[in-house]
Amino acid sequence: EAQVTQNPRYLITVTGKKLTVTCSQNMNHEYMSWYRQDPGLGLRQIYYSMNVEVTDKGDVPEGYKVSRKEKRNFPLILESPSPNQTSLYFCASSLTSGYGYEQYFGPGTRLTVT
């Protein structure tokens, strides 16, 4: 089954404790992206990757890191989480970045930072 998987689905942590949210897709997609969803704000892009070893900042990159060492994986790293990073996070992938290709979303990771 073609899908985007994320782990963990739920995470409660404390301020300053490094964490990683994994994202993997099995569709051989070139383009991958992370979004965060906050009430009343919709979804905002954090980082994106056009292909392996190519990443760039989205609209809200502060406090986050990413890497793209393999085509299928695109982990999101919070080196020192803070309470304002409490949010619902989605990983997404598409065949490529242009031409209006559909982005496929993972199930989401709900992160709470206390």
Add this chain to the structure above:
Amino acid sequence: AQSVTQLDSQVPVFEEAPVELRCNYSSSVSVYLFWYVQYPNQGLQLLLKYLSGSTLVESINGFEAEFNKSQTSFHLRKPSVHISDTAEYFCAVSDPGTGKLIFGQGTTLQVKP
């Protein structure tokens, strides 16, 4: 800069009634427009999209949206809703340079029996 505005945060409607979810966008370039649906505790799923050609696009479950360039709108409609349509709906425009989806704030459709 591109932006998307969804004019209603919540739309309550009775089952079998028609519904319209409004979306306006701002862009200085040609756009690709999308509607995504998010059911409770799930990720987003593509409902329909406009890339080019016919301005009326349809989904497999009875929704349709019309691209109106002069009014910069992409409203979503369904002539008769079901309880199962209860979800949050997001309108989005695609940035052609980065592939980023720029989302509206979302509209919660609440279908009542």
